[in-house]
Amino acid sequence: MAEFEENYEINEEVETEDIEITENEENFDEAGEKLPFAKAEVVRLMKAHLDDDKMIRERVKVEMNKFLGEVLVNVCKQLNEYPYSTVEYEMLKESTYPYTNIERINEEKMRILKHLDAIKADCDALSMDVKATLKINDKPDTTEDEDTLF
Numbered sequence: 001m002a003e004f005e006e007n008y009e010i011n012e013e014v015e016t017e018d019i020e021i022t023e024n025e026e027n028f029d030e031a032g033e034k035l036p037f038a039k040a041e042v043v044r045l046m047k048a049h050l051d052d053d054k055m056i057r058e059r060v061k062v063e064m065n066k067f068l069g070e071v072l073v074n075v076c077k078q079l080n081e082y083p084y085s086t087v088e089y090e091m092l093k094e095s096t097y098p099y100t101n102i103e104r105i106n107e108e109k110m111r112i113l114k115h116l117d118a119i120k121a122d123c124d125a126l127s128m129d130v131k132a133t134l135k136i137n138d139k140p141d142t143t144e145d146e147d148t149l150f
Helices: 002-007 017-026 039-049 058-079 089-100 103-133
Strands: none
Touching: 039 058, 058 089, 089 103
């Protein structure tokens, strides 16, 4: 999130009339469906963070806009789970945690999966030991243990 804020620059040279025209003309996708954000702003932010030689297809612009709208909806659903009538910053931080800490979450996931693999390997080794030493599948030898009283 901090990287985004550091790289986010406000372009004050653009006149507000140009922005209104751009938003009115470009805030719809191919099917005429209204997008959640001004497409020009989303594209500007994408270009600011992509390599200079990258070109962005129209469908990518639209889908990124929709994706960002879905993220906003999901965060707001999380915020609605709080019983308070005012949304506080700490609530926002907690609601956006999965999006802002995805790298750390993925690292933790990989650590847990490796640990589970190690546990599985230990279980397999113990299972082989039990089968070898206790001979679970073998039947007891009845010739030596026969009861001679009957």
